[in-house]
Amino acid sequence: MANGFTSFLQRSKLIHDATHLPGTPLFRADNVTVRYGDTVALDAVSFELNTGEQVAVVGPNGAGKSTLFRLMVGEIRPNSGTVTLYGSTPTDHLCVAYVPQRKAIDWRFPVTVTDVVMMGRVRKIGLFRHPGRRDRDLVRDSLERVNIAPLADKQIGELSGGQQQRVFIARALAQEAELLLLDEPLTGLDMPSQERFFNLLDAVSDSGVTTIIATHDLNLAARQFDQVMLLNTHLVAIGAPEQVLSAENLAAAYGGHLHTVGDVIIADTCCEE
């Protein structure tokens, strides 16, 4: 049965979905500027991302990392320039998943792990309808892929930090996302959890999902990612970490707030924005 009310909403432009234009890059920003009042958050930024890439976005506080993510999920529009997702405006796509920072979630909220992952299916289930067999199967598969199936009936606050993060990655999988954005995903994770996180991220990328993380940890970006984007309201550099994280580029992005001790880079800014 066609969902009459959903198609009514689509026709009336209250909600509408975009299709993917063949031959277009996954994401493209063309001379994009975003301002909040008088503050410039992103300044004339241009770049392209292709399917299956793994990118770390780094830069000091206020560099525009969160603004870039908000553009990509279609939450805000640029003041000038254009952004496109598979050739059309991001605000119409369902294929972008966002894993919020830990502090953005109310962990006491009365929902189980399964409930949260099923939320990724809400649009595809449709209005006034219950999850079908395919939705339940996808949720179970997603939980198994991130290895938290035994915790399915736990309330989300009862999980460890690493497990909680995997719930949200499972939700992105259940959403059938093609672009996965993670905002400071390593904050508060111990070393074994970080290790498991990167293994999972690789598995997700291998299945064709493009993953982008925002992080303040330059060393980690250099170690774990083959593509790094260095941002300081304008795009300082994008490419392989050894080229992007050069002394000149880092000085351009961080000014005096940066010190190198042997191979380790120390930036004396932190993660809170």
Next chain:
Amino acid sequence: MSFLTDPLAFEFFQRALVAALLVGVLCPIVGSYVVLRGMAFLGDALAHIILPGVVIAFLLGIPLVVGALVMGIVTAFAIGALSERNVLREDSAIGVIFAGAFALGIALLSATDGYAVDLAHFLFGNLLGVTTSDLWAMGVLSFIVLTVIVLLFKELQLVSFDPLLARTLRLPVRALDYLLLLLIAVTIVVALQVVGVALMLAMLITPAAAASLFTRRLLPMMLWGAVIGASSGAIGLYASFYLNIASGPAVVLVATLIFGLVYLFAPERGLISRRMASA
């Protein structure tokens, strides 16, 4: 048993009991969203803000719910507009409208004859004065609110838990937020005769908050909230009958007492089991 059945000989008591049970069930279900979204201040404000609408309807002799709904819709948009301009924090915007509207309601009421009695009824409820037609109106409105919540359960849960996901799934988030405000406004109208404006917040928050201490999913929280709310309504009504105290405060006191017991004795999250676990 005659202790329980004796008051039922009075028809006003029967109607009051039905009203108390209805409000006891409805308020915690809607109130669960108020608790989970941290809207306690907004809920309290909304109850006071619709007072002038109710008073105007009362003076014009049209159904109170019409006046309340018009007022509820106007304020929802006024609060949104004031805070979106970004010149004021949202709580200040609400505060300005809250106090102004409440003053207007009382000023209008003070110009009428039975001022003191009417004011007491609006502020603290008039459970024993519920008429059969009041009951019908309350029943129909409750049915509409509950139907909307059943139909949009997963969407309302999603916007309450993670509005950003709702936006990336391209759901009409603002429309759902306004709808929730509207549901809260209608619920306040239904509960007006039972607890009144001043104690409204207690019915929205207290049973739902108590239920949140021992449930781990939204639906059980709503249903246990409804059980606690309905029990508070019934016990409070009997208490008011036998102890000769005002019914609205009696209902709220029972709900508060139940909250206190749950807070102490809830498994896992109650004060006592947490003390035992840490000892």
